[in-house]
Amino acid sequence: MKRFFFMVLALCSLTALQAQDRFMTRNGHIRFYSHTPMEDIDANNNQVGSIIDMKTGEIVVSALNKSFEFSRALMQEHFNENYMESDQYPKSAFKGTITNLQDVNIKKDGTYPVDVKGDLTIHGVTKAVLTKGTLEVKAGKINAVSKFNVAPEDYNITIPSLVREKIAKTMEITVDLSYEPYTK
């Protein structure tokens, strides 16, 4: 009987331990920026969800396209209506892994450069991507930052000739995620 309780306890603590490897945010930030001589377009999403698992190195990021805020309401409408088709494809998502997890010591405060590999899904199109970023560990929390470029064309987003001069061929995407330990 004693052994049986021990087993149960052991299993419970095992599951509890596993949960502590996970960090989560519900209000991460993604900015996208398009620069052309004609016009600069800048949009921010402050409701980005993400979970990072420091045991396996897995990362998932999910952003609602309609949560991107533009300074011009008309641009925001066109972004959702004409380009992202947000009613049909409401989310943009990333699912990947940190490939150099061994270089990160989550027990020790510091800034660690990381390589991330995974699949980026925008406008219903999934593409394999490789990017670099940094993880800043501080007082048991993690701040992840990355910057990369995305070409709308790669994700079947067509830009009509009328506005081609105003929309850049590649967009600069800045991701800034402040994770807290995930507890149920």
Added chain:
Amino acid sequence: MKVKHFTLLLIINLLAAIVTAQDIDSLLDSQMNTSTDYTTATFKSTRIMNGHSIERMPTGQLDFRICHRFGRLNSGAYNLWGLDEANMHLSFEYGITNWVMAGIGRGTYEKAFDGFLKFSILRQSTGAINMPVSVSYFTSLYVNTLKWLNPERTNYFSSRLSYVHQILLARKFSESLSLQVSPTFIHRNLVASELDPNDLYSIGLGGRIKLSHHISLNAEYFYVIHPPRYSPSIKTYNPLAIGVDIETGGHVFQLMFTNSLAMTEKGFIGETTGSWLKRDIHFGFNLSRVFMLK
């Protein structure tokens, strides 16, 4: 018995472990707050064709509109099928907050000035708040500034005024189809003769079908509810307009064919004298240019 219990507990624990170890993808999905997804761009413009749509100018944005209705197509080649005559309406329309917009305008028809307010009351949405339709309330004041028809008699300024009240009720059924119903009440302080009613009731029906991301096909019809024994001094028809919206970034062009000349509610709902069947059709356009003031 003991072994059975043990196995059972073991299975429960393993299951619990699997649940916690669920892939973080679905875990994230379950953890995100359900937000309200407001329907946007039910129509491309604040007008369907002649009449207002439920759309409102966003806060701090100014819409400068230049609208023209040319003469009748059946006026023939001498008149270049109407293009020689142009009726215009100019307006400045501004989004004050994210629920109210205001506009002022001036039109050739009756040399009238007009001012309006439009309020967004309900917004179609899904998610945390589920709302099947969008509802706006539109009200306008119209001032006819033509010289008095009978200057010798006592004329009051109030005789120049007309009022419009409209409930705009719309639903975006799909990415390509939006429909609107617009019950309308118009009060005219002074009418041409005692045969003409001061109050007019009408139901507007409008809609759009998107042909591409930047072009939609629009149509709009107002059914004017006539009182019994209605015989106005001038024969009027229900207005019907059919056209396209072409959106090019900051501009929206609305090209149309319509049997009405006026571009404000009081005129096109109550005083349309052209008939589609007699080919009294006007070509016209609305040009909207949006400026960002804030």
